[in-house]
Structures are given as structure tokens and as C-alpha cells.
Amino acid sequence: MSESGPRVAVLMGSDSDLEVVRPCLEILGELGIAFEARVMSAHRTPDKVAEFSRGAAERGVRVLICAAGHAAHLAGAVAAQTILPVIGIPIASSDLHGVDALYSTVQMPPGTPVATVALGKPGARNAGILAAQIMALSDEALRARLVSFKEDLGRKAAAADETVRRQFPSGGAR
Numbered sequence: 645m646s647e648s649g650p651r652v653a654v655l656m657g658s659d660s661d662l663e664v665v666r667p668c669l670e671i672l673g674e675l676g677i678a679f680e681a682r683v684m685s686a687h688r689t690p691d692k693v694a695e696f697s698r699g700a701a702e703r704g705v706r707v708l709i710c711a712a713g714h715a716a717h718l719a720g721a722v723a724a725q726t727i728l729p730v731i732g733i734p735i736a737s738s739d740l741h742g743v744d745a746l747y748s749t750v751q752m753p754p755g756t757p758v759a760t761v762a763l764g765k766p767g768a769r770n771a772g773i774l775a776a777q778i779m780a781l782s783d784e785a786l787r788a789r790l791v792s793f794k795e796d797l798g799r800k801a802a803a804a805d806e807t808v809r810r811q812f813p814s815g816g817a818r
């Protein structure tokens with residue numbers, strides 16, 4: 645098993661998905677996680693998807709993240725080939741505005757789970773964070789970075805609360 649290669653593989657069905665997937669790549673980078681980003685499709689390059697998924701664990705990958713739109717089978721096709729955890733990001737790229745991709749990704753049959761996050765960029769960011777949380781189970785330094793990340797979220801929310809409270813002080817009838 646490779647010790648220096650990517651720990652998270654981010655797959656997308658098309659390069660047209662990249663802008664939606666970008667927040668996932670950014671948060672992985674911010675959290676100091678080595679990742680690789682690849683374009684492969686359950687429908688257009690099925691053999692490549694199967695080969696990549698089967699070899700991922702051996703190459704040192706610990707979590708797979710799969711983003712796809714339309715009848716989105718990428719995450720499920722990957723999950724069928726590996727026991728690594730698979731996170732699915734549904735992409736709203738069709739005339740059904742992502743409902744098709746959401747259902748295709750989340751409605752996996754029993755035995756082959758895909759941890760499906762929200763549609764679009766918020767889901768992409770959460771996919772990166774969830775992958776980090778899974779990896780932090782066996783990585784103390786990453787765990788510390790995640791704790792600090794969450795504390796920062798809390799500080800920002802508290803600052804927003806303070807700003808709104810100052811604009812609307814309690815007790816004063818208008």
C-alpha cells in the first residue's frame with residue numbers, strides 16, 4: 645500500500661461538474677488532505693470506473709467521493725467495487741434540476757451504501773468535511789485540525805449573532 649499517494653479520491657462524471665465539485669477540493673486542501681481529482685463516468689467509461697475502484701484501497705485511498713448528475717450511477721458503481729466508504733454528491737445538471745441525481749445517488753439497495761450529501765456546492769463542501777471526519781478516526785493531527793475548523797464555525801456564528809442583536813436590541817418597541 646502506498647504511504648505517500650492521495651488518501652481521498654474525488655471522481656466526477658464529467659468535467660462540466662467541476663465548478664460544483666470545487667468546494668470539496670478546496671476544503672480537502674484546507675484540511676491538509678492529499679487528494680486526487682479524476683473525471684470518469686459510470687456510463688461513458690464503465691471499465692475505467694471499475695478498475696479504478698477495485699485498485700483504490702491498494703493504492704492507499706481511504707475515502708472515495710463521487711459527483712454526478714442526471715441518472716447518477718457513479719457513486720453506486722464505485723461502491724459496488726470496493727469496501728472503502730463512498731460519499732455521493734448529486735449534481736443538478738439536468739432539466740430535473742438534480743432530483744434525478746439525488747434519488748439515483750441516495751436510493752442505494754441494501755448492502756451497498758453511499759453516504760449521500762446535499763445537492764450542489766454545499767453538498768460538495770460537506771463531502772470533503774465528511775471524508776475528513778472519517779479519516780480523522782485514525783489521524784490525530786487531522787482530528788485537531790477538524791476541531792479547530794468547527795470552533796471557527798462556532799466563532800463566526802456567534803459574531804453573526806452579535807451583529808444582528810446590535811441591529812435589533814431587545815426591549816425597545818418600535
Ligand code: RP5
Pocket residue numbers: 656657658659660661685711712713714735737
Ligand atoms: C453526468 O452527466 C455528469 O456527471 C454530468 O453531470 C452530466 C452531463 O455531462 P456532460 O454532458 O456535461 O459531459 O454523467
